[in-house]
Every structure is written in C-alpha cells, then in structure tokens.
Amino acid sequence: MGVTKTQVFTDKQNRIADLAKALAHPARVAIIQHLLKEKSCVCGDLVEVLPLAQATVSQHLKELKNIGILHGEINPPRVCYCINETVWQEAKAIFGEILEPDVAVACCN
Amino acid sequence: MGVTKTQVFTDKQNRIADLAKALAHPARVAIIQHLLKEKSCVCGDLVEVLPLAQATVSQHLKELKNIGILHGEINPPRVCYCINETVWQEAKAIFGEILEPDVAVACCN
DNA sequence: CGATTCAATCGTAAATATACGATGAGAATT
DNA sequence: AATTCTCATCGTATATTTACGATTGAATCG
Numbered sequence: 350m351g352v353t354k355t356q357v358f359t360d361k362q363n364r365i366a367d368l369a370k371a372l373a374h375p376a377r378v379a380i381i382q383h384l385l386k387e388k389s390c391v392c393g394d395l396v397e398v399l400p401l402a403q404a405t406v407s408q409h410l411k412e413l414k415n416i417g418i419l420h421g422e423i424n425p426p427r428v429c430y431c432i433n434e435t436v437w438q439e440a441k442a443i444f445g446e447i448l449e450p451d452v453a454v455a456c457c458n
Numbered sequence: 459m460g461v462t463k464t465q466v467f468t469d470k471q472n473r474i475a476d477l478a479k480a481l482a483h484p485a486r487v488a489i490i491q492h493l494l495k496e497k498s499c500v501c502g503d504l505v506e507v508l509p510l511a512q513a514t515v516s517q518h519l520k521e522l523k524n525i526g527i528l529h530g531e532i533n534p535p536r537v538c539y540c541i542n543e544t545v546w547q548e549a550k551a552i553f554g555e556i557l558e559p560d561v562a563v564a565c566c567n
Numbered sequence: 568c569g570a571t572t573c574a575a576t577c578g579t580a581a582a583t584a585t586a587c588g589a590t591g592a593g594a595a596t597t
Numbered sequence: 598a599a600t601t602c603t604c605a606t607c608g609t610a611t612a613t614t615t616a617c618g619a620t621t622g623a624a625t626c627g
Contacts, residue, residue: 351581351615352614353483353583354616363484365484372474372478374475375471375474376585377475379471385556385559392603393604400463403603404589405585408585411605426593426602427603432561434561447490448553460610460613462586462613463585502572513577517614518615520576532574534573534623536572537573537574
C-alpha cells in the first residue's frame, strides 16, 4: 500500500492493525480455519486445499509467521505449521477488548 | 494489493476478510476507537485527533462506510459519523466465532 | 450575492500486496 | 551420486493502498 505512518499511532493501535491483517485476506482466513480444524499441523495439504499456487500459499504463510500467529517446524521433508497459542490468546484478548463495547446509543440525534 | 481471487473463497471467508480490513490499519482503528468513546458521532474532530490530512481521513471513512461498519449523516455544515450497530454485532459474532476455538493442543509432536 | 466552512472527490506519487512461474536449498530415497 | 520430494525464495507483472495537495459541492453566515 502506501506508506502507513506507523510512528504517529500507538503501539497498541499498530498491533491491532497487524493482527487484523492476518485475517484481512480470505486465503489467510482459510489457512487459519484449516489449522484450527486439523489440530495436527498439516502444511503441504494447504496447497491442495487452497486454490492457489504453492508459491502464493508459502507467501501467505510467511506473513502469518511474521505477525506471529503461526510458527513452522521443520520435519523433513515436510514443514509443520501450527497456530502459536500465545499470539492466538493475544488476538482473542485484543479483538475482544475492542469489540466489546456496545453501540446501542443512537447517534446523530 | 494484487488481485485477490475472491471467487475461489467462500462468502464467509471473504466477509471475514473485509471486516478484518476495517481494523487492518492503525488510522481506522483510531477512528473506530474514537467513535466508540465519544458516543456522540463526532466527525470533523477526527481530522484534528488524527495526525493525518483531511483527505486521508475522508478516504479511511469512505472505506469504513463501504465495509458497512460506519455510516454518516449529513447535518450541515457537518457530517456525523457513527458505528452501524448491526454490522458491529456482525463483526462481534464473526470474530468471536473464528477466535473461539482453543489451540491448547501441542503440535508437531 | 460573496465569503466562509466542512467534507468529498480528483489526480497523483510512492509503497505494498497478490499471484505465479521458475529456481534454489535441504533431506530422504533409490 | 542422481533423483525425488517439499518448501522457501527470487523475479516480475499488475492491482491496490496510503497519503497529500488542490479542487469541487453544498450550505450557512455576513
């Protein structure tokens, strides 16, 4: 995208944005859903499950790793991906916190 | 970004991705937080609160409107923005659903 | 009516994202 | 040692994002 002036926002706002980015693409949503379902950490399977090229899947996995939601263990000749429980809890907490407030108050009155 | 082959994913996966995009930029996070705090629907204030140009803020507001999270009411000479309660509940439900499962199972064993 | 105010939109530059084919690295198998 | 398998990375084309200044549109105020 453009530049995103991260410096001018709080660490928390930036972290929320990063965690949201993990879910901000349907392919990454699909990856996460798959990993949640198959508790065992599949990986090459993802390429078969997703209608995307292997390079593209690998790229999405890399992003999710960078955000911290996933980590991969080399288990030759395969690589095992799984959800990072710590970061998963963080996401749960952070999204819960921001989504919690009710907006029942009518506005523009 | 690139193209995003939305056709090959489910409607739900695409909707999750769209709702996540609302939170996938710190400026939009800040906008939403501000609207949650000031239950009254401020608007021009956002430009003062955010360290961004008016055109940029307007652009983020447009995106949030497109996703459905916000709607604006013209109230000359100002425009009142507020969170769309229906979509807010949808976001709550959809994120709650995907984040709910525990990942306590160790992986790559 | 003219000036002012608020917000949307236009036009644009630069950075980033998405996707894919091709290639490379590492390990096991033949 | 050569082949095969799995996955990461490179290179690249294209689209989208982000950001801003400038302009426009609508409406109030003097």
